[in-house]
Amino acid sequence: MSIINLLKVAMTAILSNKFRSFLSMLGIIIGVAAVIIMMAIGQGSKESVRAELSKMGTNLLTIRPGAERRGGVRQDPSAMQTLKPADYESILKEAILVTKVSPEVTSSGQVIHGANNTNSTVYGESPEYLDIKLWQLKDGICFNEEDVRKSAKVCVVGTTVVEELFGDKNYDAVGKTIRFKSIPFRIIGILKSKGYNNWGMDQDNVIIAPYTTVMKRISAQTYYNSIVVSAISEELSEKATEELTEILRRNHKIKEDAENDFTIRSQQEMMETMSSTMDTITVILVVAAAFSLLVAGIGIMNIMLVSVTERTKEIGLRMSVGARGIDIMSQFLIESILISLTGALLGIGLGYGGSWLARTVFMLPSDVPLWSVSVSFCVCAFIGIFFGYLPARKAARMDPIEALRYE
Amino acid sequence: MQTSDTNAGSSPRKVVIELQDVRREFRVGSEIVKALRGVSFKIHEGEFVTIMGTSGSGKSTLLNQLGCLDTPTSGEYILDGTPVRRMKRSERAVLRNRKIGFIFQNYNLLAKTTAVENVELPLMYNKTYSAKQRRAAAIDALKAVGLGDRLDHKSNQMSGGQMQRVAIARALVNNPAVILADEATGNLDTRTSFEILCLFQKLHRQGRTIIFVTHNPEIAQYSSRNIMLRDGKIREDVENHNILSAAEALAALPKPQDD
Numbered sequence: 317m318s319i320i321n322l323l324k325v326a327m328t329a330i331l332s333n334k335f336r337s338f339l340s341m342l343g344i345i346i347g348v349a350a351v352i353i354m355m356a357i358g359q360g361s362k363e364s365v366r367a368e369l370s371k372m373g374t375n376l377l378t379i380r381p382g383a384e385r386r387g388g389v390r391q392d393p394s395a396m397q398t399l400k401p402a403d404y405e406s407i408l409k410e411a412i413l414v415t416k417v418s419p420e421v422t423s424s425g426q427v428i429h430g431a432n433n434t435n436s437t438v439y440g441e442s443p444e445y446l447d448i449k450l451w452q453l454k455d456g457i458c459f460n461e462e463d464v465r466k467s468a469k470v471c472v473v474g475t476t477v478v479e480e481l482f483g484d485k486n487y488d489a490v491g492k493t494i495r496f497k498s499i500p501f502r503i504i505g506i507l508k509s510k511g512y513n514n515w516g517m518d519q520d521n522v523i524i525a526p527y528t529t530v531m532k533r534i535s536a537q538t539y540y541n542s543i544v545v546s547a548i549s550e551e552l553s554e555k556a557t558e559e560l561t562e563i564l565r566r567n568h569k570i571k572e573d574a575e576n577d578f579t580i581r582s583q584q585e586m587m588e589t590m591s592s593t594m595d596t597i598t599v600i601l602v603v604a605a606a607f608s609l610l611v612a613g614i615g616i617m618n619i620m621l622v623s624v625t626e627r628t629k630e631i632g633l634r635m636s637v638g639a640r641g642i643d644i645m646s647q648f649l650i651e652s653i654l655i656s657l658t659g660a661l662l663g664i665g666l667g668y669g670g671s672w673l674a675r676t677v678f679m680l681p682s683d684v685p686l687w688s689v690s691v692s693f694c695v696c697a698f699i700g701i702f703f704g705y706l707p708a709r710k711a712a713r714m715d716p717i718e719a720l721r722y723e
Numbered sequence: 724m725q726t727s728d729t730n731a732g733s734s735p736r737k738v739v740i741e742l743q744d745v746r747r748e749f750r751v752g753s754e755i756v757k758a759l760r761g762v763s764f765k766i767h768e769g770e771f772v773t774i775m776g777t778s779g780s781g782k783s784t785l786l787n788q789l790g791c792l793d794t795p796t797s798g799e800y801i802l803d804g805t806p807v808r809r810m811k812r813s814e815r816a817v818l819r820n821r822k823i824g825f826i827f828q829n830y831n832l833l834a835k836t837t838a839v840e841n842v843e844l845p846l847m848y849n850k851t852y853s854a855k856q857r858r859a860a861a862i863d864a865l866k867a868v869g870l871g872d873r874l875d876h877k878s879n880q881m882s883g884g885q886m887q888r889v890a891i892a893r894a895l896v897n898n899p900a901v902i903l904a905d906e907a908t909g910n911l912d913t914r915t916s917f918e919i920l921c922l923f924q925k926l927h928r929q930g931r932t933i934i935f936v937t938h939n940p941e942i943a944q945y946s947s948r949n950i951m952l953r954d955g956k957i958r959e960d961v962e963n964h965n966i967l968s969a970a971e972a973l974a975a976l977p978k979p980q981d982d
Contacts, residue, residue: 317847332835633831636792637845637893638820640813716792720827 326651340619341659343612348663348692350605355688356671358598360681373450374550376583379543397539398577413556416546418442421530428495434480438523440530448546456490456505467528472505474520553582613703620707632719645712652704660696740766745798758784760955771927773943774936776952786936791815803900824894828906830886832878839874842892864892884915901932920969
């Protein structure tokens with residue numbers, strides 16, 4: 317029989333049992349929609365993380381103490397104290413591929429103003445910090461080298477801190493004094509709001525103060541928690557990393573074959589790490605959704621087996637008028653492929669709808685990757701063939717005499 | 724292969740069907756059931772043969788053999804020059820498609836399908852026909868059985884007699900070497916049975932070869948030859964020189980009262 321006639325026969329068979337055909341399609345529809353929505357959200361999140369990270373400056377390098385951690389092995393606490401003021405000095409003096417440097421000392425705790433208090437983190441930085449992170453001030457000014465030298469008790473705060481302590485995030489808090497661990501800080505600048513970042517951290521709940529102030533007056537430490545650096549450009553990040561490594565190894569007197577006691581990570585790497593985490597989550601979700609496709613395939617096989625049994629007499633008749641096994645086989649295979657592909661099309665539509673809903677109603681970043689559409693379509697074609705094969709073979713192998721006699 | 728008849732007196736006619744000591748055995752559990760125990764006969768082009776026998780006589784098995792739905796355990800069956808016994812399943816399917824027209828007791832029409840589509844079915848499996856030729860052939864066949872005005876009626880909108888006419892048209896559409904009817908009037912009332920018999924006699928007069936399997940002895944009177952089966956063997960094989968006219972019998976029937 318020609319392919320057009322086979323399609324006609326399959327269409328007739330599907331349409332003559334509309335509700336049943338729809339039910340067996342439903343599994344495919346839901347499965348495909350689930351796969352597409354999951355992939356859309358996965359892809360969308362990845363894109364938005366990427367955008368978020370590049371907003372922080374793609375030429376950002378972060379130097380952290382301690383060797384690169386592998387497999388969660390706990391490190392010697394002294395390894396976390398390897399970044400010293402001398403390293404900062406050397407970088408300032410020697411590094412040529414680096415434009416801006418800021419040592420970083422952090423301390424978390426309660427911050428108080430009048431009867432209000434909130435938990436926040438004080439970041440001890442150099443005045444170049446805001447430029448490195450591409451952060452901007454909404455109000456006031458940032459501290460300067462003079463403040464650093466004098467360990468001045470001044471700070472720049474994020475809007476969340478203002479809101480928590482003064483009741484209104486638009487409150488003009490410049491000139492007010494807040495207390496952090498009983499040390500008074502005068503607010504000299506307020507940061508523009510940046511909202512939450514992608515991994516749920518409030519980027520406005522920060523207090524930035526001169527690093528000397530934090531080291532001397534709050535945490536009483538002589539080492540840095542990290543050093544953040546701006547490379548000249550994104551392209552030169554790698555070269556800058558090599559340069560910094562060289563300076564720090566020499567400073568730390570690390571032998572030729574010994575491991576670094578610090579780690580330099582570029583924004584690029586951060587992005588890759590985030591992306592790969594996202595990918596893992598996406599893969600898990602998609603695999604879960606794909607299992608529903610498998611179940612849907614079994615549903616189709618079940619319906620096809622019922623359909624073959626129901627139409628035994630028709631099969632017998634077709635055989636008696638000259639249908640070969642292969643004709644009967646293709647008839648039922650095409651029917652199951654048609655069911656699963658129709659389901660796939662409806663599922664793709666539903667997936668697009670669902671992803672649109674996720675984007676507009678639930679504000680989730682979602683973006684249907686085109687390849688996910690073609691992949692689901694191919695997978696469904698495969699499901700149609702794979703799960704239609706057994707029932708089709710059963711039909712093709714029927715004995716025409718028995719089939720004609722079947723009641 | 725054989726084109727001449729050995730019977731003295733008649734003109735040379737083509738042999739359409741030749742059975743040579745056909746035997747068919749079935750294994751049922753540990754027993755072997757011999758359904759056909761050596762059946763031999765020839766049927767010539769243009770014959771209208773009834774095959775009769777009680778149930779268990781082997782007539783269904785013989786019909787399956789003649790229809791190439793089954794193959795003999797031993798012996799040979801030659802259909803229109805083609806030996807069937809060693810043919811593969813798919814080869815026999817093609818052979819059925821080209822050489823045989825089946826008519827069943829319960830019509831076996833496709834449900835929710837129009838008369839034309841039902842008649843087209845055998846040609847669907849014949850790639851040499853285009854869609855247009857197929858339709859034209861189906862319409863011709865339906866006209867030949869007197870259903871030219873019911874082409875697009877669906878099978879559930881027709882009476883038993885009409886459905887059987889559609890089935891006959893379906894059996895004619897591929898211009899087969901032989902038409903095999905299995906109790907073709909078994910589900911019909913007397914009047915409709917005679918109408919269908921009239922149609923068979925008309926086809927016979929047009930030169931078609933017809934084999935009519937039945938357990939109803941009355942039908943033998945309207946055919947040109949009668950083969951009686953019993954216990955898997957031929958008990959009687961006689962030519963009917965006094966063929967009754969189904970049309971006359973139909974006219975003699977009392978008119979339906981409720982018309």
